[in-house]
Amino acid sequence: MTSSRFPSMTEEDYRASLRLIRTPRIGAVTYNRLITRYSSPQEALKAVPLLAKRGGGQAPKIASEKTVNEEIEQVKTLGARYIFRHTPYYPPLLDQLDNAPPVLLVKGNPRLLQKPAIAMVGARNASAAACRFAHDLGQELANKGYPVISGLARGIDTAAHQGAGIEKTIAVIAGGLDSFYPPENKELQQAISEKGLVVSEMPPKTEPKARHFPARNRIIAGIALGVLVVEASPKSGSLITAKLATEIGREVMAIPGFPMDARSQGCNQLIREGATLIQNSDQIIEAVSVMAALFEEPTEKSPLEPRFSGLENGQIGYRSSPAIAEVKAKDREIIQSLIGSAPVGVNELIRQSGLENAIIQTILLEMELAGRLESHAGGRVSLLF
Structure with missing residues (x-):
């Protein structure tokens, strides 16, 4: 049950990932949707304002480079390290969850x-x-x-x-x-x-x-x-x-x-x-x-020191960017009309709207970034306003 392997990322990608993770409204599920959809964390960062606008709200204030740099220095000072999702030392079973934390901070x-x-x-x-x-x-x-x-x-x-x-x-x-x-x-x-x-x-x-x-x-x-x-x-x-x-x-x-x-x-x-x-x-x-x-313990060996600091973490990767679903204004109206104060699952939205899953996921991502959705257990969502 080991994690899949993905292309290497640069240090700039690491930092862009952290900026996404530390941005309001971008929780684990939203982050994972963004990383799945875009070719790199840097591309995902650029897309956030437009997605939020399409979702009918203002974009969240993206965490600054200064904030992330300060955090990295604090982690180093603590003698701790980051473990990003889809890396060899991320917990294999946790990695299977849709709401798995994009990054863990660990000491020991x-x-x-x-x-x-x-x-x-x-x-x-x-x-x-x-x-x-x-x-x-x-x-x-x-x-x-x-x-x-x-x-x-x-x-x-x-x-x-x-x-x-x-x-x-x-x-x-x-x-x-x-x-x-x-x-x-x-x-x-x-x-x-x-x-x-x-x-x-x-x-x-x-x-x-x-x-x-x-x-x-x-x-x-x-x-x-x-x-x-x-x-x-x-x-x-x-x-x-x-x-x-x-x-x-x-x-x-x-x-x-x-x-x-x-x-x-x-x-x-x-x-x-x-x-x-x-x-x-x-x-x-x-x-x-x-x-x-x-459960399979990973057999891949990566050079690891007793203590770790900053972003020195071997490989981190992302999935290949899938074809981005083309969303029409009418599609947004349909989905937004189906979501109310009571939590509803994606499968129910598919059944009632007749729209493809990719289109619905795109609309939900836009609404999440716009601050209009609340996520619940089991992948359900409800409208905030």
């Missing part, structure tokens, strides 16, 4: 991203018994060759990281690599960044906000073969991660708990809905065996 050992890994998440206010169980499971999985991924939160996340050991754990955080949340895990995060791996999609100096955590959770689920929930209340962030894992075809597993404990209700609910009941590490490995059989 990026080779961990090429190992079949298990995500473990759970309650921040977890019981002592659950924390001990998560710790032991993490240790057993790491000893059997499966790095453990979690979000460095209090409770289960912390126990899982500590159990796996700092050399065999991946911490995905919601803020920049220089942010420490929760504060009491600062030493743990620093230790993981030296011998394990800390991952973020946010630039340095970004403090974690509530809206960043669901995006962080999709990365946790996307990297892993499967997601294990150890303890969780019915409306916890852990269940959001489990839901995301289900949507992208990952194995969802849960530890059963006492029905009267609110911290077990989320796990028991998951099991009722079809999650695999787990009692030990062997059952985890068995549960992810189908996905593991599809």
Whole structure:
């Protein structure tokens, strides 16, 4: 399940990619649409104003070269590096997602991203018994060759990281690599960044906000073969991660708990809905065996140093530019009339409009850049105004 190979890009292309990524309204899906459509990131940058105008709004303010240069220097200072999508060291399973982050910022050992890994998440206010169980499971999985991924939160996340050991754990955080949340895990995060791996999609100096955590959770689920929930209340962030894992075809597993404990209700609910009941590490490995059989560690060798900086990253590439669909004014009117405040999927737009997918994708891209669309799970969209 390795990534496809694409033509090499210049340093100017790297910087143009970062300018696109750091531009408002250009999220992962929009970025990937732009890169798929245009022959290079520089061409995509030039196209943004015209596309937004056609979409019926003003173009977003494109991130400046100065902003990107400052970020690159900050990344170098941190002793971190960029890993762009479609490069050998980008996580192979994450690379398959439509909303995969265009670039990851990492500090530590990026080779961990090429190992079949298990995500473990759970309650921040977890019981002592659950924390001990998560710790032991993490240790057993790491000893059997499966790095453990979690979000460095209090409770289960912390126990899982500590159990796996700092050399065999991946911490995905919601803020920049220089942010420490929760504060009491600062030493743990620093230790993981030296011998394990800390991952973020946010630039340095970004403090974690509530809206960043669901995006962080999709990365946790996307990297892993499967997601294990150890303890969780019915409306916890852990269940959001489990839901995301289900949507992208990952194995969802849960530890059963006492029905009267609110911290077990989320796990028991998951099991009722079809999650695999787990009692030990062997059952985890068995549960992810189908996905593991599809996982291929990249065999291509690229010169890598223990620490990485800036944009020195081997190869990054882009898909060949497809034929650009010719969109008529009438086509835009039809699609815009079909999109309302309720989320609708692309397949439904195709069915009701009778238009080709390429035409619809072009119109959606224009509307996104114009700030008129809101994206939802499952590739659905709704109108903002």
